[in-house]
Amino acid sequence: MFKDGRKKQRKWLILWLIVTLFIFVMGISLGAASVSIDRIIPTLLGDGSFKESFVLFSVRLPRMFVLAAAGMALALAGAVLQGVTRNDLADPGMIGISAGAGVGITIFYLLVKGDLPHFAYVLPAVGFCSALLTALSIYFFSYQRNKGVHPVQFILVGVGVASALSGVMMVLISSAERSDVQFIAQWLAGNVWGTDWPFFWALVPWLVLGIPYIFYKANVLNVLAMTEQTAVGLGMNIGRERLRLLIVAVALAAAAVSITGGVAFIGLMAPHIAKQLVGPRYQFFLPLTLLIGASLLMLADTIGRVAIASATVPAGIVVAFIGAPYFLYLLRKNV
Template identity: 40%
Template sequence: MNPTNISVTESRRRTRAIIVMLILTILVITAFIISMNTGHIRLSPLDVVKTMFGGGTDKQHLILFEFRLPRIIISVLIGAGFAVSGAILQGLFRNPLADPGLLGINAGAGLMVTLYISFLRDNSSANLFLLPLLALGGAASAAVLIFMLAYKRHKGLLPTRMILIGVAVQAGINAAMVVLTLALDPEDYQYVSIWLAGSIAGSNWKYVIALLPWIIALIPFAMIKSRSLNILNLGDQMAKGLGTPINRDRIWLLAAAVGLAGSCVAIGGGISFVGLVGPHLARRLVGPQHQLNIPTAALLGALLVLVADTIARSFSSLPTGIIVAIIGAPYFLYLLSKTK
C-alpha cells in the first residue's frame, strides 16, 4: 500500500477517534448533570446551579455536596478504572473476553475486603485508606495464581487456558466468601452482601480521596505504555524482533491492571462487566490502537457506571452492580456467540 494512503487512513482514523471521544465526553458531562438532579429529593437544574455557586438552602447544599457529588464522582472513577483495566488485560492476552471480573482478579480483591469487613472493620479514616491496599494484595495474589497455572513452559501463556483457569479460581474464591459471610452476624452479612453486589451507596469524599490517587497514577501510566501494548498484540516473536522487553512490559502492565481493578473493587464492590464491555465497544468505535482505545474505554466505562448508578438511585433497593450486570450480561453472551 502507498505510504501516502496509509498516512491518510491513519489521519482519518485519528480524526474519527477524536470526534468519538468528544461525543463521549459530552455524554458523560450530560449524564453527570442529569445525575445531580436525580434522586428521591429532586433538585431542579436552577437549584443545582445556585447551590454550586454558593446559593441554595442548607438542605440543598447537604444533598448535593455531601450525598450526590461524591457518589457521582466515585461512579466516574470506578467506571474508568475498570474499563482501562479490562483494556490492558484484553491487549496483554489478545483475548476480547479478558476482564478483571471474569479472570478472578475482582474475586481476589473481594476476598481480602470480605476478610477485612468480617474481622477488622471499623469506621476510622486510616482503615478506609488501607482498604485499597488490601484489595490490591488480594487482586495481585489471584492474578499471580492464574498466571502461574495458565503458563506453559514451552507454549507460553495460553489465553484460552487463562480464561478457564480464571473462571475456576473465581468460583473457588466466591465459595470461600460464601463460607465467610455465613459466619457473620446479620448486620455485617447484609453489609457484605450489598457490597459484593456492587454498591456505591454511602460514598463520601473520603472514598473519593482514597480512590483518586490510583486512577490518576495508573491510567496515565497505561497511556504511556500503550505503544508497548500495541507491540505485544503482534505476538511475542514479533515483539522480541522489535526489541520490546516483553516480560518486563507484561509485568508492569499486568500490575497496572491489577491495581486499577483492586482499588475499584475496594471502593465500589463487585461491579462486573465494565472491564469487558468498555474496551470492546472502544475497539469497535476507534480501532485497536491503545493510544486511542484506552481513553475511549475509560469514557465508556465512566458513562456506563454513571448511568447505572443514576438508575440505581431511582430505585434505592438496587445496588449499582445489578444494573451494570443487567446491561453487561446480554452483551457478554453476544460476545460469546461471536467468538470462535
C-alpha cells in the same frame, strides 16, 4: 490514516464527553435526595439553600465522582487485560481479580468490625494486595516452562480461581454475624457503599499513577495484541511487559471494586465500545474507554436509584443486566 484516526477520535471524545456530562447532571438531579437541574449552578456558586448545598456537596457530588473514577479504573483495567491476554472476553470480574479483592476486603471488614469509613485510604491497598496475590496465582498456574503464559489458559485458570473464591466468600458469609452478612451481600451485588469524599480521594492516587503508565505503554499493548512471533521479532520481552501491565491493571481494578463492590462487565464493555467507534489502536481508544467506563457506571447507579421508588437496585446488578447479553454477543462473535 493516522490523521483520520485522530480526527475520528476527537469527534467521538467530544460527543462522549457531552454524554458523560449529561449522565453526571442526571445523576445529581434524580433520586430521593437530589437537586433540580435549574438549581445546580446556583448551588455550586453558593446561592443554594442549606438543604440544596448539603445534598449537592455531601451526597450527590462525592457519589458521582466516586462512580466516575471507579468506572474509569475498571474500564482501563479491562482494556489492559484484553491486550495482555489477547482475549476479547477478559474482564477483571470474570477472571478472578475482583473476587480476590473482595475476599481481602471482606476479611478486613470482619477484622475491623465494620468500621470501614475510617480506613478509606487503606481499603484500595488491601484490595490490591489480595487481588495481586490472586493474579500472581493465576499467572503461576497458567505458566508453562519454555512457553510462558498462554492467554487462553490464563483466562480459563482465572475463571476457575474466581469460582473458588466465590466459595470462600460463601464460607465467610456463613460464619459471619447477621449484621456483617448484609454488607458482604451488598458488596457481592455491586452496591456502591463508599460514597463520601474520602473514598474518592482514596481512588485518585491509583488513577494518577495508573492512567499515565498505561497511556505510555500504548505501543507495547499494540504489539502484545499481535502474534507472539511478531512481538519477539520486534525485540520485546513479552513476559516482563505482560507482568508489569498485569500488575497495573490489577491495581486499578482492585482500587475500584474495594469502593464500589463486585461490579463486573464495565471492563468488558467499555473497551469494546471504544474500539468499535475509533478502531483498535490503543492510542485512539484508551481515552474514549475512560469516558465510556465512567458514564456506564454512573448511568447504572442512576437507573438503580430511580427504577424502583421504594428500593435501590445495586449498580452491579444493573450493569449485569446490560453486560450479560453483551457478553453473549461477544462470545458468539468470537467463536
